[in-house]
Amino acid sequence: MVEGDKMALEILIGGQFKIHSIYAVADWLTENAPLLAHHQDKIAEVSERELKSISSLTTPNRVLCILEIPNAKLDDTRIANSLSLVLDNIQDPGNMGSILRTADWFGIEHVFCLDCVDIYNPKVVQATMGAFLRVRVIPTDTTIFEHRHQLPVYGTFLNGENIYDTDLKQKGFIVIGNEGRGIRPHITPFISHKIKIPAYGKAESLNAAVATGVVCSVFRSR
Amino acid sequence: MVEGDKMALEILIGGQFKIHSIYAVADWLTENAPLLAHHQDKIAEVSERELKSISSLTTPNRVLCILEIPNAKLDDTRIANSLSLVLDNIQDPGNMGSILRTADWFGIEHVFCLDCVDIYNPKVVQATMGAFLRVRVIPTDTTIFEHRHQLPVYGTFLNGENIYDTDLKQKGFIVIGNEGRGIRPHITPFISHKIKIPAYGKAESLNAAVATGVVCSVFRSR
Numbered sequence: 457m458v459e460g461d462k463m464a465l466e467i468l469i470g471g472q473f474k475i476h477s478i479y480a481v482a483d484w485l486t487e488n489a490p491l492l493a494h495h496q497d498k499i500a501e502v503s504e505r506e507l508k509s510i511s512s513l514t515t516p517n518r519v520l521c522i523l524e525i526p527n528a529k530l531d532d533t534r535i536a537n538s539l540s541l542v543l544d545n546i547q548d549p550g551n552m553g554s555i556l557r558t559a560d561w562f563g564i565e566h567v568f569c570l571d572c573v574d575i576y577n578p579k580v581v582q583a584t585m586g587a588f589l590r591v592r593v594i595p596t597d598t599t600i601f602e603h604r605h606q607l608p609v610y611g612t613f614l615n616g617e618n619i620y621d622t623d624l625k626q627k628g629f630i631v632i633g634n635e636g637r638g639i640r641p642h643i644t645p646f647i648s649h650k651i652k653i654p655a656y657g658k659a660e661s662l663n664a665a666v667a668t669g670v671v672c673s674v675f676r677s678r
Numbered sequence: 679m680v681e682g683d684k685m686a687l688e689i690l691i692g693g694q695f696k697i698h699s700i701y702a703v704a705d706w707l708t709e710n711a712p713l714l715a716h717h718q719d720k721i722a723e724v725s726e727r728e729l730k731s732i733s734s735l736t737t738p739n740r741v742l743c744i745l746e747i748p749n750a751k752l753d754d755t756r757i758a759n760s761l762s763l764v765l766d767n768i769q770d771p772g773n774m775g776s777i778l779r780t781a782d783w784f785g786i787e788h789v790f791c792l793d794c795v796d797i798y799n800p801k802v803v804q805a806t807m808g809a810f811l812r813v814r815v816i817p818t819d820t821t822i823f824e825h826r827h828q829l830p831v832y833g834t835f836l837n838g839e840n841i842y843d844t845d846l847k848q849k850g851f852i853v854i855g856n857e858g859r860g861i862r863p864h865i866t867p868f869i870s871h872k873i874k875i876p877a878y879g880k881a882e883s884l885n886a887a888v889a890t891g892v893v894c895s896v897f898r899s900r
Contacts, residue, residue: 586881
């Protein structure tokens, strides 16, 4: 479920997603009639009140789209030649959305999710600010590491090597740990390179999305 | 208002804040009796149900403290010799908390706020994860720039210089803009160094807290 003018237009123009249905107010349908020509059978005109009753936002926009969940066919060669994120047990929808937005900014194409919050949770979708249209998000399990053991797997740990002094490759996996507990013990054996963002103050940890931004930035600055 | 065992203990042990009152369940008061000896006149024993009715959390902890707002006396010499953040119109309590936590991680002592969300909003305090105990947060106006015009003032703009290639000083101000609109037009003239975090993908922007983390990281990595 995707809400709002901007994302609805991106979906109609981009065509990356198969549209199941569109619920919109009359004004919006009139304004965007040219884009809707091929979707007539999927449109339901609704009142503002009706839209509010199906929206997940406190202030709903003028349009809400239901999309089909894409069938994620993976291109192993692309994965083997790029940097991907692996999210380990990320639980907060806002963090998840913010992480996907960060991945999009830093040109990360694939984000693999191990036991995370539902990536189709409307709060996640909204918090990505459109990034879910570009970043491929793939729920998976630890076989993702086993099948690609020749690639480096980076993960942040308090006893890791200072990331600013580490030789960082532009391909492989970067594992981001759970908000409270970090990378879980049964995931740790898959990490080939333990790194850390050095602390200059006394905070115990960084927010997961902030840590993702810092790590991606250091990789891309090389 | 500060909630939770961990922060309450930090406040009792640290002594940075003047305590106005402590509301706690009987168990907690018994367990922490030695720390409470000097605060007997400020303690109110409450039931879990009463605590829930005054708490801002959906799952309240066992203790809630009311602190006096500190009287921020500024040390100009320290400010002149360190990096400070200036937050321009940050509106979201979660972002504000996350930014203060990030400032704490990167050893930023002073955070100045221009027209931001109330920094004593309980959601902000909780989201800082204790950082508000260490970072000094000062609501101010643009005179902060006028009085310190000899220091560099960095700000992120889409047309700024690539931050990875910029000569960055370890003192001055880093201005972080509003979530949707960035740095406001009337603040722009105070920026002496326009910088940007280069985008590698197609996202239009980064979350404000993520951007803060990336900028602080690049400064500290020099």
